[in-house]
Amino acid sequence: MSQATTGELDLEFFSKHNFSKKRCRICGSYFWTGDKSRTTCGDPPCDSYSFIGQSPTVSKYGLAEMRQKFLSFFEGTHKKIDPYPVIPRWRNDVLLVNASIYNFQPHVTSGRVKPPGNPLVMSQPSIRMNDIDLVGATGRHLTSFEMLCHDSFNYPDKEVYWKEETVEYCFNFLTDSLGIDRQLITFKEKPWTGGGNGGNAFEVFVKGLEVATLVFMDLKEDPNGPIDIDGTRYSKMSLRIVDTGYGLERLTWLSQGSPTVYHAVFPDVVDAIIRNSSVASENGDLLEVLSKTAASFEPFSETTLIKKVAEKLSTLNPDEIKRSFEFYKKVFALSDHAKTIAILLTNYAIPSNVRVGYLLRLLLRRSFFYLNTLKTDLALFDLVKMQYNLIRDILPPLDQEFATKIIDSEKKKYEDLMGTGKAAVLRLVDRKKKIDTEDLVSLYDSHGLNPEFVADVVRTNRGIEIEVPENFDTLVVSRHSQVRRENEEVESLPDLFTRPLYYDDPSIREFNALVLYSKGDTIIPNQTAFYPEGGGQPSDVGTITAAGKQFRMLKAEKRGNAILHHLDGQIPERTRIIGKVDSFVRDRHTAHHSATHLLLGTLIKVLGKHVWQTGVQKGINYSRIDITHYEKITDDTIETIEQECLKAIREGHEIKVRNLEWNRALDLYGFRLFQGGVPDGNHIRVVEIEGIDAEGCGGTHLTNTSQIGFIKIVKAEPIQEGIQRITFCAGDAALEYVQKLHRNERRIEQITVSTMENVTETVEKLYNENLSLKKEKSKLEKDQVTRAIESGIRIAGPGGEGILVNLGQYQHLLNLVTKAILSEGIEVGAVVISETGSLRVSIISRGSIAADSLARSLAEKTGGTAEGGSRFATVNIRGTDEILINDLLSKLLKQVLNA
Template structure:
């Protein structure tokens, strides 16, 4: 092991009788070649095992390695595309998803190229700014440049030197960058202080695993815990109420005795004990009848099973690298976040939806089993844990067709019970993570009806059939754009005519120059266009408008020593406002439209005075 690489190089150079610089010129290209080969092997492992480059966790490490490899290739002039180099390693390692690996590398290289173009301009701006201040570029700026734009620290040093600025890059630079991103990406878990309250209570028997379609049950109240907010946490010996978890909301319903009925508004689990949040309290030791909201439970079950099916379909369509990054189930819609290296387009959405609904129409059984954890992992691998790793020696597995996942949620008994699945939208929630929002069962039908209602409303407005709406909307949009161009052209013509003078126009001689003072009751765009037309003729423009308050535009051609900002400042002050700008073009105004003409009347005097003072 070598503690100081530079010192070791000095020693080797002395032994060989060459300068350290000469040794570096000989050795560094070889070091880069070995590094490229090693990095390509690392990328083959990471991408082949399903890691997708992103801005969080292992995805960010993959992106860092890929960009560093690309930079090394560029530095020593490697002509072969990076995806081909990684593919050589992927082939040797026996990966079957080599086409996907190459697609990911190509996509990332293109992103890196675009990022570099934007980032280099940012480095130049920062270097110029800190050079003017006589200060070094802060380390945080260098980290941000690498993090957001992929600009390597030595590139920052080179550009900074060109502008006369310094930047200190520490040896642990890349470790500091990686530390920014950690391995997160999941939701933070709130620490609970409920553990002490339930420490002496037995675990609650969960009846919803035995019969998820059942909505009523009987139980004994083991304890009632009063909360600080005036509500209660009721503990039962057994329950049909599903506690919030795994992205699935809690069940709601009621608990009843012969004397009282209380509403269950939330359900949580702490150390195996299920807490039923209620607005009243049954007595401790009493028998209660529980009733859950069956319609809500059914819709949640449909959406939870649909989440598994959509995830399976996404892997079939997009590739085996697709992994779940998060999920949230609901009664009207649900969302599934998946790791993928590019946007999911409309054609991919249709294919995912088709595969998902094929599973539904096959009406396969949705089965559960409780194997030992090590047995489940040996048989199915760690792909089981799409929704996270559950605790315990045993894990509950849910089988839907060829899909197997560890899951603690409630599910329908057959895939056909999901009804139908509609993917409503897709969005990129962060680089490398795509969100699929979908609806299942009755919610999917309702979503389809809402879309159809909107289509028919649009058809009525356009007075065409629903099938003709897209073509008609496109035609109207093109006509609107064309009319916009015609309007802009007419405005320019109008500005040119106004610039030639007319009623209310005053010409002011200013030495070798001439100024036009004119009221033009038009919007700001027309004022600017008129001013530009005058300046092109070598004329100073002082224009006022009462179109939206009292506004002024002053433009000064090259070679005329009058400050446009000073003129606007004086005129705008007379209408109760202010304004300013650079010496050649300024604008401003105020609320007093009635004072506009008086302000324009003194404009010639203001121009002459400013000319004399210049």
């Protein structure tokens, strides 16, 4: 898409304010400027950071002041929206909120749901870790930031504002509100794409610093579209969206003109780390040169940066520059990570080896590494709390007990890994004679070993230098930040609608319908009472009768607005049918579904607000729910949860179902609504147990908690780090489970001749007695084996030592004797076992003598049969003449050992 030829960004605003369109003499991009003499676009490396030490704003602002300055500028013209969580529970295609537009994708941007305000303004905490290796190194990169935005959504029948007004708002905020000279501002034209959409955009620069991006989103991906952007085709969409992003930290930095963004946004944290470090290598004059130089070339390289700075500062040698650079990089990265950790912990992220948990663990481990190498006695939690206090106005509350437990637990795991990590590294390098990037990533993922630690271990202990990629952590993040999408092929079906009678009246079990579509054993009726599989609730089953013939309905499946019914036979289209739902299955599923909601609400109450549902499956006899939780759930806690559930059942809470407009539902219940997944309509079906739980859900439910009866937790177990699985049963299924337990207990009482009062003590006594007898038996068997080996006939020769052992009828000792023979280093052994009317000889070899060959020789001489391999073979011999057999074996052993 050529901006020069389309002219779509040639706005009246620029003419009115005497801005000229120019082409950058360095990069060739088109830009708009009020400075007649300007020849560059303002984007580094075409321009340098000229604001450092020379702020263009009339005042200096802190984060809170700049945020309020922006929000108040739009007061009265835009609706202020509160920040969304950084973990986007309302969508399943991304792990973290990277920008404010993520709050409205895809439900609002697709036109399915109205925006919460139009136009709107907000400040949205965001996390981007794709440049994590540059954090601390360039003076400008961050893993977390606030994106200020003013957005508008233009519909065919409602125009709010578009390009002209957007640029004017931006210009007026920068000039009127911040006092920036208009000639210092450049608007660089650059197409934008992302998330299946695209559009024209301006990147806005002031004195070399990008302070905003103004996106005019009016394109959607379309393989047959007329517009090409970087090889992808797009076509126009009816909804036109103004998506702006102003960097709060960038604007704050611009106003202060400090050497780095870190000094501008969290100076107290930076100072605290420097003051407490025993390896401080400060050089304040160097910082400004480092930041300006880092922005003067692409792509970034630490080696190139050190070289360029050394050319500018002849008074410092490269080693001094590198030492100071490494020190500051660690200080700034640690400061930044503490902030991002604070944001994630207020969103109740839990460290693990997958998804968001992995990214949190990465930040924690990097932070522990920096604390160690900076040799500071600061606690990470103290830094996290300092950062939280700086931005607490736009974050949920920080649960200090939760945060402390998470950080302390991860620190212990990190220290344990460092303790065992050295041996793992040395084993690997001794085996491979080198360690490459893949090995470094593997060591980090499996052992949590920082690449610098690995390099130091190998250098110190093996004298081998390892090259650590400058973008190592970025490589790691890229492997764990992508959400896998299932590309399941779905058969094309006609656009049909099946009325869900199970919502109209959940008690309906029999209904009439007309078959609208039929193919093979699948039909789509015009209405149904069969609940289709979804939300962890299995499909109903039952029967369908057509023309006097009954078919089994095996599974119902929702596809768009249609509900497919899979049968054990075929029914033609336009046939009238009678459906009958299996009440037993439906009632069990319904009871378990309502019990799941009650249990989840109780788990949050008892365990904490960090609990989120990650998976669920309802069944007839048992159901399960997977939740986020950082430690094993104890038996005492399980009992507390069960008691709380029983209390709610006795109180008889009404279970209400309401269909609410998306934004209205969020206003009432918040983002906990998305426990069970992401709804695909413009309304959310909210199932609420008043005072206990409210979540979006499409399943079938009881009308009151009293109908559940009671809930029995069968077991709670970790299924992966940070995830606990709770298996439970409810209602009739719970009663059946308890009755089964009681029957088993009664049977144990009968077997052990005990009573209910002392059955546990009796079983424990029997168990301990049995354990004691097993130990005694094991000791006796070992003594027998020792005597058998000691009384065996030993035969020596150039080929090693052999032994002939007679076990008599103690066949059960053969395995122990075999182990004893091999453990003594004996080359070959023969063990004779007496059986009724026959003898069996086992030949055991360490490998140099073929056991099967020796067995065949013995079989030939005795008329027996041989079988086995080179290490273990057996000869079965009729007769019981052990003296003869011992004599033959002795001769054979001497023969093979002297060969």
